[in-house]
Amino acid sequence: MYELTSVTKTYSQGKRTVTALKNVSVSIPDGQMVAIQGPTGGGKSTLLQMLGALDRPTDGTVELGTANLSKLGDGKLGKIRATEIGFVFQGFNLIPTLTAQENVETALAPLGISASERKSRAAEALAAVGLGERLTHLPAELSGGQQQRVAIARALVKEPTVLLADEPTGNLDEDTRDDIMELLEGLWRDRGLTLIVVTHDTAVAARAQRRLHIKQGVLKEVA
Amino acid sequence: MFITYLRRELAGRRKQTAIVAIGMALAIALVIIVNAVSAGVQNAQATVLESVYGVGTDITVSQEATAPTAGDEGTGGPQRFDFGADDGATTDGTTSVSQSRLEAERGTTTFDASALDTVTTVDNVSAAAATLSLSNTSFSGEVPDMAETDSTDSATGTVPAAGERPAGGPDGAGGSAFSVDSFTVLGLDPADEAVGPLSAVTLTEGRTLAAADAGTNVAVLDSSYATTASLAVGDTVTIADTDFEIVGLVTATTADAATASNVYIPLDVAQTLSGLTDQVSDIYVQADSSTAIDQVQTDIETALPDSTVNTQSDLASSVSGSLSSASDLVKNLGLWLSLIVLAAAFLIAILFTISGVTRRTREFGTLKAIGWSNGKIVRQVAGESLVQGLIGGAVGIVVGLAGILVINLVAPTLTAGAATSTEALGGPGGGGPGGFGEAATAAATSDILLSVPVTFSVILLAVGLSVLGGLIAGMIGGWRASSLRPAEALRSIA
Numbered sequence: 001m002y003e004l005t006s007v008t009k010t011y012s013q014g015k016r017t018v019t020a021l022k023n024v025s026v027s028i029p030d031g032q033m034v035a036i037q038g039p040t041g042g043g044k045s046t047l048l049q050m051l052g053a054l055d056r057p058t059d060g061t062v063e064l065g066t067a068n069l070s071k072l073g074d075g076k077l078g079k080i081r082a083t084e085i086g087f088v089f090q091g092f093n094l095i096p097t098l099t100a101q102e103n104v105e106t107a108l109a110p111l112g113i114s115a116s117e118r119k120s121r122a123a124e125a126l127a128a129v130g131l132g133e134r135l136t137h138l139p140a141e142l143s144g145g146q147q148q149r150v151a152i153a154r155a156l157v158k159e160p161t162v163l164l165a166d167e168p169t170g171n172l173d174e175d176t177r178d179d180i181m182e183l184l185e186g187l188w189r190d191r192g193l194t195l196i197v198v199t200h201d202t203a204v205a206a207r208a209q210r211r212l213h214i215k216q217g218v219l220k221e222v223a
Numbered sequence: 224m225f226i227t228y229l230r231r232e233l234a235g236r237r238k239q240t241a242i243v244a245i246g247m248a249l250a251i252a253l254v255i256i257v258n259a260v261s262a263g264v265q266n267a268q269a270t271v272l273e274s275v276y277g278v279g280t281d282i283t284v285s286q287e288a289t290a291p292t293a294g295d296e297g298t299g300g301p302q303r304f305d306f307g308a309d310d311g312a313t314t315d316g317t318t319s320v321s322q323s324r325l326e327a328e329r330g331t332t333t334f335d336a337s338a339l340d341t342v343t344t345v346d347n348v349s350a351a352a353a354t355l356s357l358s359n360t361s362f363s364g365e366v367p368d369m370a371e372t373d374s375t376d377s378a379t380g381t382v383p384a385a386g387e388r389p390a391g392g393p394d395g396a397g398g399s400a401f402s403v404d405s406f407t408v409l410g411l412d413p414a415d416e417a418v419g420p421l422s423a424v425t426l427t428e429g430r431t432l433a434a435a436d437a438g439t440n441v442a443v444l445d446s447s448y449a450t451t452a453s454l455a456v457g458d459t460v461t462i463a464d465t466d467f468e469i470v471g472l473v474t475a476t477t478a479d480a481a482t483a484s485n486v487y488i489p490l491d492v493a494q495t496l497s498g499l500t501d502q503v504s505d506i507y508v509q510a511d512s513s514t515a516i517d518q519v520q521t522d523i524e525t526a527l528p529d530s531t532v533n534t535q536s537d538l539a540s541s542v543s544g545s546l547s548s549a550s551d552l553v554k555n556l557g558l559w560l561s562l563i564v565l566a567a568a569f570l571i572a573i574l575f576t577i578s579g580v581t582r583r584t585r586e587f588g589t590l591k592a593i594g595w596s597n598g599k600i601v602r603q604v605a606g607e608s609l610v611q612g613l614i615g616g617a618v619g620i621v622v623g624l625a626g627i628l629v630i631n632l633v634a635p636t637l638t639a640g641a642a643t644s645t646e647a648l649g650g651p652g653g654g655g656p657g658g659f660g661e662a663a664t665a666a667a668t669s670d671i672l673l674s675v676p677v678t679f680s681v682i683l684l685a686v687g688l689s690v691l692g693g694l695i696a697g698m699i700g701g702w703r704a705s706s707l708r709p710a711e712a713l714r715s716i717a
Contacts, residue, residue: 054592055710075596082594093589095228097235102227109224110594118224154593 002028007060020046022217035208043217082110086155090167092147094139101135125157145176247615250568255623257557263675284506286332321363325463328356333502347515352419353503355410364401409484410493419507420483429456429471442467448485463496576700591709605697612693
């Protein structure tokens with residue numbers, strides 16, 4: 001359960017102060033699938049960073065369950081990211097020198113899991129996204145859709161409660177986009193995740209239970 | 224994960240790994256070679272010095288020669304050999320005369336032997352030995368009987384008739400012939416072999432001086448001198464008109480070098496014959512440890528304010544020739560070159576690591592986003608740099624050892640000249656021109672093959688430097704990676 005209360009985020013750009021989020025308050029219950037839409041520079045990514053414990057608000061509070069993310073230190077935020085939150089990025093963000101299986105294993109490295117368990121869990125996660133035969137492939141040897149599947153496996157292998165996806169289909173063609181969204185929806189449904197998807201794509205947003213729109217830092221519900 | 228990731232990164236970014244490793248390898252190879260050559264040159268210097276000063280001598284004590292005062296003829300003035308009317312033996316109109324004189328070597332100042340007791344009481348002195356550097360000059364010749372050549376008959380007062388030729392002398396016609404022979408003599412305590420000139424020699428025949436030889440007329444000869452003087456064990460050598468039995472021959476440890484003196488005799492005998500009772504010219508001191516040398520030097524200088532106290536490093540400056548040039552080259556050019564290349568290699572490693580971190584901003588941002596701690600990322604970056612450094616170090620050691628092998632195969636010859644103690648420590652002074660002591664100053668000129676040693680410490684230094692280079696680059700790169708905020712790292716690529 002996310003609880004954002006009067007969240008404001010400002011950045012300094014030289015002498016100018018940019019307000020990315022203006023007094024945002026929103027509750028997201030566990031297990032909900034939410035789409036966040038809005039124009040470029042409207043505050044989507046900043047909101048995702050607040051939700052993903054990657055940054056702290058300038059003002060207001062962000063709570064995930066019992067943890068107040070706006071007050072925790074870097075170390076504790078890192079632990080929450082390592083255990084509770086899975087990320088999927090538009091550009092996949094795989095490590096080019098590691099195989100698919102090793103990329104997935106990177107998500108288990110901070111958890112102190114043994115090498116053999118890491119390997120087996122990574123293999124299972126890749127099998128769950130349909131890449132059981134591609135364990136030893138490097139990212140460059142995989143298609144865009146396959147790379148995003150590896151990224152999804154990496155996000156889910158640690159069994160988080162929240163999955164944050166930033167334009168997960170932004171770099172993919174329509175067919176692949178639908179495959180990926182079906183995969184995400186299936187995982188969300190099967191695992192009871194809270195799935196928050198930031199997207200430009202109305203077709204993607206239309207799949208969500210709830211749609212939020214953010215423009216110039218102001219968040220609104222879409223009916 | 225650490226090792227897998229490290230291995231994949233180094234293998235996946237071969238070009239960067241190779242450039243950093245090659246830079247490090249070149250620097251480390253150069254450091255190894257310069258260090259080893261430096262050690263080789265130092266060994267060569269030590270060899271030359273040992274042939275003069277003896278093994279284990281850390282410090283020598285002498286006194287600087289002072290200029291003779293007005294009216295003081297001193298010991299350094301022209302040597303005179305005075306023959307009276309009754310000197311020599313006359314046979315067939317020819318008188319043979321011979322005189323031998325034992326004096327302090329030119330430029331040497333003698334001082335009271337009690338200085339040895341003073342030196343031995345200094346803290347951290349493990350052994351000390353006193354010597355007396357002397358020069359023996361013998362003058363011998365044949366002159367015609369004075370009665371034969373006198374232009375006026377002393378008995379009758381008549382002048383010889385015109386055309387009457389003088390008789391006698393070596394040519395039977397009133398001529399004369401003289402020969403002058405000079406060699407160096409070193410008086411030393413026969414009981415003390417631990418320190419001093421004889422500690423560095425190899426006995427080739429007979430025996431060396433022993434404690435029981437004190438007060439006896441026995442001598443040990445430098446084998447080169449013995450060869451030129453056609454002397455052997457069992458023969459006698461005349462020093463100051465006194466016959467000494469030759470009991471042994473010695474040679475310098477290095478085959479090419481001469482020993483410090485031509486003849487070695489017991490100190491007390493040398494003092495008596497030269498009239499320098501209770502006088503010595505040099506004291507050889509061995510310190511307890513190399514770290515105590517400076518303290519021992521200072522204490523001796525305080526206890527004996529008139530003395531000149533030199534350490535081995537001071538003595539090293541007395542080594543001349545191409546060995547000295549090599550030493551200067553290694554110390555100056557070699558040292559600076561290796562430092563510059565090392566600094567360049569470190570800089571290359573640091574710049575490549577930083578540029579690598581910058582290029583991998585998204586990678587590290589992603590790892591932070593999925594929960595990697597700063598420490599884990601720093602370790603990863605530092606580990607990669609460290610391994611690059613170690614690869615460079617390993618290649619550098621191989622290249623360095625190959626370089627040393629090549630130098631040893633080529634084995635360049637260095638010429639070294641080490642002045643005798645009198646020149647090295649005080650410079651010629653006090654002695655006037657003339658005399659016959661010139662031969663004494665030509666000690667220990669040697670051709671030494673430069674042999675470059677491979678020591679464990681050099682390898683250790685190379686490994687240490689490669690680890691240091693890798694760690695410095697890694698820590699700087701790691702610090703840069705850890706200072707990336709995940710949100711900014713991800714935003715920078717959005």
